[in-house]
Structures are given as C-alpha cells and as structure tokens.
Amino acid sequence: MTPELMEEGAQRIAAYQAAQAARVGQTESGGRAAGIGRILKSGEVDVTHGRILYLDDVSVSFDGFKAINKLSLDIAPGELRCIIGPNGAGKTTMMDIITGKTRPDTGTVFFGSTIDLLRYSEAEIAQLGIGRKFQKPTVFEQLSVFENLELALHTRQGRERDVWASMTFRLNDEQSDRLLEILHTIHLSDSATKLAGNLSHGQKQWLEIGMLLMQDPKLLLLDEPVAGMTDEETERTAELFLTLKGKHSLMVVEHDMGFIRRISDIVTVLCDGAVLAQGTLDQVQNDERVIEVYLGR
Ligand SMILES: Nc1ncnc2c1ncn2[C@@H]1O[C@H](COP(=O)(O)OP(=O)(O)O)[C@@H](O)[C@H]1O
Ligand SMILES: [Mg+2]
DSSP states (O other): OOHHHHHHHHHHHHHHHHHHHHTTTSOOSSHHHHHHHHHHSOOOOOOTTSOSEEEEEEEEEETTEEEEEEEEEEEOTTOEEEEEOOTTSSHHHHHHHHTTSSOOSEEEEEETTTEEGGGSOHHHHHHHTEEEEOSSOOOOTTSBHHHHHHHHHHHTTSOTTOHHHHHHOOOOHHHHHHHHHHHHHTTOGGGTTSBGGGSOHHHHHHHHHHHHHHTOOSEEEEESTTTTOOHHHHHHHHHHHHHHBTTBEEEEEOSOHHHHHHHOSSEEEEETTEEEEEEOHHHHHTOHHHHHHHHOO
C-alpha cells in the first residue's frame, strides 16, 4: 500500500465511522452493502494447464544492466514456492514485474492460462487477485486491528477516490465472517480492538498479511516476510503460511533458511536475474553452482 493510499484510507475510515454513527437504527440486511459484496467477488483464473503463474523468457534492463535475464518460471495452483538467492539476484524485480510495477523489455507473464499480465496496470493486477506484501509493514497505526482489516476489503475496488462508496460501505455477513476467520488465522483475535501502532513488529506483519487475505487473493507474493521477527514469531509465521498453502498460491522470498526449511516444497534459486537451480532445499543446497554463488565468486 502506498503512502497516498494510507492517507486516503485514514480519511476514509473517519468518514466511514461518521457514516456508521449516523446510520444507527437502520436495517442491517440487503441494499447497497449486499451489492458491494457481490462486486468484491473476483473472476476465476483458468488453471486448467496446472499453472497459476507463468513467466517465460522475461528480461528487463536498468541502464543497460540486466536485472532479469531470460527468466522462466511457473507456479502451480495452491503451491507455496520459496525463492532464494543472493542480494541483487532480481527477486524483488521479479515481483515488481508480476505485479505490474515494472514492465519487462521482453517476455511473457501470464496469470493462469488466459490472463496476460503485461496488458494490465498495477491496480488492475491487484484486483485480478494478486496480493503483494512488501518487506516493511504498512498498516494504519492509528486504527485498530479490526478497522485495518475492514479497510482492506474496501481498497480492493481501486475506487479510492469514490467518496460515496466510503460513506455507504459496511460489512455484510459474509464479509464479517471472513474478517473474524482471518483474525483467527493471523493470531490476532485477542487484539482486534488494539491500535495497530501498539502491535509488535511480527504482529504488524501478520496484520498486513491479514489485510491481503481480506481481498481473497489467488496468488500472494511475500518479500522477506520474517525479516526482523523473533524466533517465536518466525515459527508462527511458518505455521500461518502452511495453513494458507492450498487455499492460495504463494511465492515467498526469504533469506532465513530455517524458515525456508520449515515451509518449503520446491525452492527456486535466483541468480543474475535467472533461475540457477530448483528442487527441494536439500537438493539446491547441495548444488555446486548454488554453493559457489553463496560462497561468493
Ligand atoms: N528501478 C531500478 N533501477 C535501477 N536498478 C534497479 C532497479 N530495481 C532493481 N535494480 C537493480 O537490479 C538488481 C536486482 O535487484 P533486486 O530485484 O532488488 O534484487 P534482490 O531482491 O534479489 O536483492 C540490483 O542490481 C538492483 O540494483
Ligand atoms: Mg529484494
């Protein structure tokens, strides 16, 4: 989430609270809220070819430097794929390309077998069901955990400037159920009314993951999710990711090998903007080329 979105979000929640206060006595069911609930359901992604994400021969240069160099990679629906690689390997740039933040010079990037991601904007890609978590948590510190999750539903539409939608937005039953379920999943049920600013670093990270989950993404991209976490928080995050696997497809970039060992099936090693090796963690850790890269050349 960008700072501008955060600023707008803070304004919107104030408007929302005011609207809610004014709404006391109104009926709960039907009407506009039910309509919003329907819009929130996004379309299906065609995974009949066994891939939720498909990158082929993707390259991008920055000032002549090939940050991504003929990268090909795919991910199966429900898979939890771990990506490792030395600093500067192109891991974050790859996520930038998938999410539409950076356009590759050449190559193919598909979401399922029919959605050509290169034809969509960053906002549209988020709406298609690709959620991204940056390294630094960007929760609304001055709002409660509950409000942060509530707000996350609302930003899905890419209608940040739609004041009318803000004023009339409220959770329907299905959305409330999902919010409570996600609170439980991210281990924050007991902290629902707590200000996000008062959470620990790890809890903020979980809240941000919860905010992504509110949008029910099909694919989640997580860049160094356990950086700065305590051992206990890291273990809880591993458990969380293992619960998400299957329901969502996940791409996790991380340096913490203990964490990778705990959650990984297939590990992809990125180096110099391309796939250097792929396999189980043991396989890639015993690969001569990988050892060489990690020992430094
Ligand atoms: N917007 C950009 N402009 C110029 N160089 C960039 C840009 N983004 C990334 N790079 C360069 O591309 C390379 C890959 O970076 P990055 O994807 O951040 O690697 P990783 O996440 O694997 O550490 C680095 O050498 C980095 O300096
Ligand atoms: Mg990075």
